[in-house]
Amino acid sequence: MSSHKLLLSCFLLFSYFICVAHGLDTLSSHHNNVMCIEKEREALLKFKEGIQIDNCGLLSSWGDDDDDNKNCCQWRGIRCNNQTGHVIKLDLRGVVTYYFKDHCLQGKVSSSLVDLKHLSYLDLSLNNFQDQPIPSFVGYLVSLKYLNLSNAGFSGEIPHQIGNLSHLISLDLSYYIHFYDNIENLYVKNLSWLSNLKLLSYIDLSSVSLSRAIDWLKIVNDLPFLRFLHLESCNLPSSSVPLQLSYINSTTTLSYLNLADNGLNDSSIFQWLFNLSGIDTHLAYLDLSNNQLEGSLPNEVGNMHALSYLDLSNNKLQGPIPNTISNLQSLQHLDLSSNNFQSSQLPKILGNLCHLQSLYLNKNNITDEFPNIIQTLTRCSNKSLSYLNLGENHIWGLIPDAIGAFPSLKQLCLNNNRLNGTISPRLGQLSMLDRLDLSSNSLHGTLSSSHFSELSRLQYLDLSGNSALVLDIDDDWTPPFQLDTIRLTSCRLGPIFPNWLVSQKNYSILDISGAGISDSIPSSFTLSSKLTYLRMSQNMIYGTLSDLEIPITTSLESLNGVVIDMSFNHIEGAIPTFPTTLTSLSLNNNKFSDPTLFLCPKVKVSLYNLDLSNNLLSGKLPDCWMNFDQLSFIHLENNNFSGVIPPSIRYLKKLETLHLRNNRFSGELPRSLEDCTSLVFLDLAHNSFSGRILPGIGTNQKSLSFLSLGSNNFVGEIPLSLCQLPFLQILDLAVNQISGTIPNCICNLKAMQDTSNMLPTLQYSITDHSSSTVVVGLYSDAAPIMWKDAERIFGKFIGLVKLIDLSHNKLKGKIPTKISALQGLVSLNLSRNSLVGNITPEIGQLTGLEVLDLSNNHLSGEIPASITALSSLSNLDLSDNHFSGEIPKGTQLQGFNASVYAGNPQLCGAPLSNCSWDQPHHNSRGGDNTAPQDDTDDDKMFFLGLYVSVVLGFIIGFWGVCGTLVLKRSWRHAFFQFFDDMKDRLYVMVLLSIAKFKRRL
Structure with missing residues (x-):
């Protein structure tokens, strides 16, 4: 069913209940001259006293004793009986506002309303009475026929006294928790009170917790006049339909049923539904989406001839789509998406649904050729079909000419399929189309302006992921549309920057990454004031951004701010000023050289992610980090920055990753760095930092997992505080001037004691001050690691790497024996120090070790036999030490090149020369082809x-x-x-x- 028809149906249904609730002749007569009862007038004024805020002026006409307007029957929202003067209607319904932040009425509901004994209609919906539960005195308004307290901010348990309202016809207590802050869930302990309301025709308890109402199905089953039942997101207890359930007193007029998003996993709900008398001629709306229903869809569904809306999406239904669906000639909306329906062809019976407007079969296992599907649908439904979504299936073929036979089509989604043909120009004749998604296929051929000639309503265009698709559009062509979303990733747009994009002024999303553009951005191209996402990465765009008109302020409605990604291009020059709503900026892998203007803004910006790595940026970092207090992720590695880390870095309380590798930073680490207590990744390697390692890094940064300070000029000892980092998985202090011994407490590094991924989850949080809303998102990071003699970047698998690299320092003393407790280690490099002593025999406990480098030390003694247990060892270097004795025999150790044992003169055994006690004895006289050999003097002395x-x-x-x-x-x-x-x-x-x-x- 189309959205406007659905709204119309709901409106008519509501109108019906209102008319029933006010069906008395007294309500239709003129009552301007009726005077209200004084006691009831006082009750209304006491109610007004409890209201603290009236943003909509709902009570502005409510006078008092000093006002001329004393007649409460003439007040806004009040209606009185024309004969008795009693108040029979109180309608203070609020209005829908942006995220419900400015509610009409805010305050408390006074118990004085209990004096309105004749009240039959009460509506306090869309307000904010957050500080109280639903008043129990509502249950004493025994004349009520219509009660609507939905979305009014009430919380806690629904009072059972509502069960006293025996005349009630319509009950709406629904709410949506995300519209309110810190609100307790509405719930019931027992739903038995509902069984007393036998006249109920309309029930909406959406988002009310009914998890304890194990008898909910029996209760609603016994309401004989029930027409409308809405229990969406109620956490209904899932249980089978009771075998003894009687249908004698059940409803015969149910026309609307919504049990979506409840986690129901028993398909016997269909059994109950099909057993209801009259269901075949009355039920028009059925929504069981977002549950866990399993098995096949029963054939009986085809008996519900009045059904116009059927939504079974996001379940676990499987098997074929039943042929009986063709009997549903009134069906307008069919959503079977995100199930496991299997079909080698789209069922032919769908072509018989002549009134079908919406068909959603995405995320199933449909395997068919798209021209066949179009041929099936053109039998009857092509004139009415407005929404067609077949995404994420196994559909192949081309977009045929017959696509032009769907004049009402508004949305066409075929994303994530196997389409492998061309697109017919007749697609451009779909003048009603506003959404086109053909992404992630293998479409090929060339698209020209004729493919878009009549798409004046198009707002969403996604052709991304079709690498063989070429957009060859004339430079002088002016599109008939203004797009909101443009996604053309990996399509072939270049090499010239598409001129038709210049005409687009209203887009919020523009993604032309990997589009083969080798051109500068034209000066006529401007960023939309509605921009939320811009991605032009992985092209060969050159020039500067100085001519790019960037809106400093935006009329932004998205809470996620602006994301800009222009990485992997050849853009040079200065980084311009971006809007204050910017939340993520990726300009890495370009040729930018001047960051000054951007890195020192005059006002605070909302940036959480900044990636300027792999550029030509130089100079000192400005001391302006206080204006980036939302920053969580900083990538400035592989540039030419110099100087010290500015003290204002202390303001980055949310900072989780700081990458300054491979620059020319110098000086000591500032104490202010210890204030960045959220750090997980700290990479300062390959700079010229000096001084001691800050001990506060080990005490303040409790989430630190990646610490790389290698290739600097740090001195002093390894701080013992580093042993207190429970999540530390990568410790790189190589190539410094660090002295002292390896602390024994290194065995306390818990994250290295097992092989599991203990890397804390990286996430950002952005505060939208205009609506006091916090947006939280996840982030994945990558970092370079010296791995098997080469620097390698680890991304999603970095959490599985446990590494210690203390090489190229001035460490002395022995290797701690308890280092064997770090059984999660995969790489240990202690080379080029002055370590002494033996290798602990417990080294065999490091069974996950792949890299072991102890070369260029003063280690001695025998190589322990337990080292043969390191079956994963692929890189070993024990050279240039004082090891002696025989190399333990094992396939792993003998498989290495002799160079890994070189420089140990007293070491023998394969792959080195055999030990002397293993040498075979030689005869004094050779054989036929062997020259005689004399015993050496040592041999003669031995035998003597x-x-x-x-x-x-x-x-x-x-x-x-x-x-x-x-x-x-x-x-x-x-x-x-x-x-x-x-x-x-x-x-x-x-x-x-x-x-x-x-x-x-």
């Missing part, structure tokens, strides 16, 4: 010593015992007596054992 030892051992061993027995008689007798005794004992033991064995048998 061996012979002497054997002879002496024989003389001492043999004659020292046997000779004594021969010469000394008493010793000889004792010796042989000992052997006689042993023989007798052994004989007796054998006999006893045999006797025991026989007894057991």
Whole structure:
């Protein structure tokens, strides 16, 4: 159903309930002369006293005793009975304002309203009574037929006393929490009070928490006159339809049902729906979207002949679309998107829906050729169809000439498919089209002005992601449209800057990145005052931005501010002043040389992301960071900046990443840097910083995960405070003048103790002061790391890298034994220091280690055998130390080049030469093809010593015992007596054992 027809239907439905609520003849008669009851007038004035703010003048006509206007029946929003003078209607409905910030009435609802005994109509909606729950006294206004407290800021539990309103026909307590700040959720503990309101025809409890109302379905089922039921976003408890549920007293007139966004996962809700009497002829609106419904769509859906609106999107329905849908001849809106409907072809039955205006089948598994789909829809629905969304399927083919047969088409979305043909010029005949999305396909061919000739209503154009699509439009062509969104990423627009873009003045989004433009930006091109997103990156645009007219102020309605990305071009010169609403600026990888004007604005800007890396920027950083207090991410690496870090950096309380690598910064790190307590990435490598490492970095920056201070002139010892950083995963202090020892507490780095990603989530928050709204978004960062002898940039996988690099310093002492506790380490580089001692035998516990470099130290002792357990080791360097002994045998260690062990003269074993005790012996005479070889002097001395030892051992061993027995008689007798005794004992033991064995048998 189109939006205006849907609104018309809702209006008529509301009008019906109002007429029912005021169907008395007294309400239609003239009552200007009726005087209100004094008690009721006083009750209304007490109500007015409780209202603190009246932005809309709703109570401006309410007089008091001193005013001429004492008759409350003539006050705005009041209606009295023409005969009795009793107040029967109180209508103080507010108005919809921008984000509900300026509510009409603000204050408290006085209990004096309970004196309006004859009140049948009460509407306090669209106001702000935030400080109180719904008053329980409302339940004592027993004459009420119409009650509307929606979007009035009430909070807490809905009073059960509302169940006393037995005459109630229409009940609206809905609200939308994001319209209010710090409001408690409206909820019910029990919904049984609703069962008392048997006359209810209209119920809207949207966004009221009904999670405890386990019997909600039985209660609404037993309301016989129910026509309108709206329970969207109520967190309904999902349960099967009770088997004993009776349909005797159920409604027979339900025409509107909205249970969207509740997480319902039981498809038996269809069973309840189809069992309702009269549902086939009355139900016109059904919305079950954003739930968890599974299984196939029942064929019975085709029996609801009055259905004009059907939304089952964002569920888990699957299988084919039932053919019975063709029976829904009144159907105008069909949304089955984001399910798992599978079809090799779009069902032919959809071509029979002659009144179909909206068809959404995006995010399914439809596999078909687009010309076939168009042929199906032209059978009946082509004249009525206004919205067609088939995005994110598996549709292929071209855009055929038959597309011109849809004169009412307003939106055509075929994004993220497999379209691989050309686009027919007849697309340009769709004069009603306002949205065209053909992005992320493989379309090819050339688009000319004829493809857009009659698209005067077009506002949204997205052709991005079609790298073979060429836009060849004459320079003198003036488009008939003014676009709001222009997305042409990766299309071939160049090499000349498209002249037709100059005519576009109202766009909020412009993306022509990667479009092959090799030209300067024409001076006639200006940025729209509505701009929120500009991307011209990855082209070859040259020249300067001095002629680009940039609006300093914008009529911006978006809370996200302005995003500008002109990275990866050849733009040079000065960086201009941008609007204060700028939130993200990416000018990296260009040739800009002068940042002065931009980096020292006169007023505060909303910038959260600044990327000026890889340019030719030079000079000192201005001390103006107080005007960038929203900054979270700074990239200034690979430029020629010099001087010190300005003290005003202390104002960047939200700063999470600071990249100043590869510049010419100098001096000591300012103490003010310690005030940037949100830092996660700190990269100051390859500069000329000096002095000591600030100890506050380890105590104040508790979220710090990436610390790179390499290639500077830092001195002193490693601060012990660095061991207190629980999220530190990358520590690079290489190539400095750091002295002292490696602190033993390094084993306390928790993030390096396991392999999981402990990198804190990077996010920015921008405060929109005009509406007091905070916008939060996520951000991903990348940083260079020395990895396996080469600098490599890690992006989304940086959280999996655990690295310590302390190489090229003046460290001494031993390697801490407990470093083996850092079992998440993948790279450890301690080379080119003055470390002594042994490699701990527990090194084998670092099983994830891929890089180990201990070269150019004074380490000694044997290489522990446990090092063979490092199965992931791919880069090893133990050269130029004092290791000795044999290299442990293992496939991993023997697979390295001999150079990794070089400079250790007492080290042997493969891949070095064999150890001496493993050398094979050589004969003194060679074979047939071997020349005779003489023993060396060392070999002769060895064998001579061996012979002497054997002879002496024989003389001492043999004659020292046997000779004594021969010469000394008493010793000889004792010796042989000992052997006689042993023989007798052994004989007796054998006999006893045999006797025991026989007894057991």
